[in-house]
Amino acid sequence: MVVCLPDTQDDEPRIPIHLSRVGVTGVKKLLTLKRKEKRPIILLPTFDAFVDLPSTQKGTHMSRTPEAISEVVDEVAKGASGGVESLCADIVNRMLEKHEYAKRVEVNMISDYMFMKESPVTDNRSQEMAKLIANAVGIREDDGTITIRKAIGAEVIGMTVCPCAQESVREVDKSNLLKFLDEETCEKVLDTVTFASHNQRGVGTILIEVPEKEYIDGEKLIEIIESSMSSPISELLKRPDENAVVMRAHKNPVFVEDCVRTMNEKIIEEFSYLPDDTLITTRQENHESIHRHNAYAEKVSTLGSLKEELNL
Numbered sequence: 001m002v003v004c005l006p007d008t009q010d011d012e013p014r015i016p017i018h019l020s021r022v023g024v025t026g027v028k029k030l031l032t033l034k035r036k037e038k039r040p041i042i043l044l045p046t047f048d049a050f051v052d053l054p055s056t057q058k059g060t061h062m063s064r065t066p067e068a069i070s071e072v073v074d075e076v077a078k079g080a081s082g083g084v085e086s087l088c089a090d091i092v093n094r095m096l097e098k099h100e101y102a103k104r105v106e107v108n109m110i111s112d113y114m115f116m117k118e119s120p121v122t123d124n125r126s127q128e129m130a131k132l133i134a135n136a137v138g139i140r141e142d143d144g145t146i147t148i149r150k151a152i153g154a155e156v157i158g159m160t161v162c163p164c165a166q167e168s169v170r171e172v173d174k175s176n177l178l179k180f181l182d183e184e185t186c187e188k189v190l191d192t193v194t195f196a197s198h199n200q201r202g203v204g205t206i207l208i209e210v211p212e213k214e215y216i217d218g219e220k221l222i223e224i225i226e227s228s229m230s231s232p233i234s235e236l237l238k239r240p241d242e243n244a245v246v247m248r249a250h251k252n253p254v255f256v257e258d259c260v261r262t263m264n265e266k267i268i269e270e271f272s273y274l275p276d277d278t279l280i281t282t283r284q285e286n287h288e289s290i291h292r293h294n295a296y297a298e299k300v301s302t303l304g305s306l307k308e309e310l311n312l
Contacts, residue, residue, distance in 0.1 A: 017055055022059075031076065048107070069091055089148050095107070112130075157203055159233050204229060205281075208271070225263060256297045259284040
């Protein structure tokens, strides 16, 4: 005999307050994304998914959320697949079907992403890791119309060199050199040598909205983040490679603010074809070596606003 169990979630709550986000966090799945003429991408993403909850309902039907994630991931495994941001959008759609009381649904995904890189001098290939990020938000209007906005992003570790400390080292060395060199020779020396500074391990992040029928390559975002710091870093570096990375970084000192501004400049160069209302988030956090705190900078803007700031 089948026992009919009560559906407590549909009861009236004792305190009738609307909740902004209710859901599940830390849902892990194995995901294979197929690509034309390229190896498939294997990911182990973690999903967080939420719905809003009306003041008239005691709780969400919690199991429906991981169920929606599982169904969409299984469908991707059986057929052709798009980007991770489209996957998140499909999960949002499925959750809106299952949570008929929800007006807003949000899905966030983050995963380690492996890519290959050659070291700068010896050309040794190594597996490098970045974070691949995606999210989607769905809004259900009172007339039943659904609008979904999705985004893809990346988080990458690189190296930065402090310009301020380097300039102070240069001035001290210049003062010492002038004790036994003439001004002209001193300037030639200063223009030739590389000066010390303190370094940071930088963590750069880009999240960019993807309009319908558009595709943004996550690896291109990784390239932009890496090239906006003093130097990329690598898992495998022989002695000549180490020298090349250190020299390149110290010839390109940047503040945390410089990294964010450079990311935005490169985004405009690469994705100027996107609509002006495309939302872009860029951030950089540098883990300081001579301070106990970290340095942080962020920019949230539309593509159109960025173009206006740069008079494009």
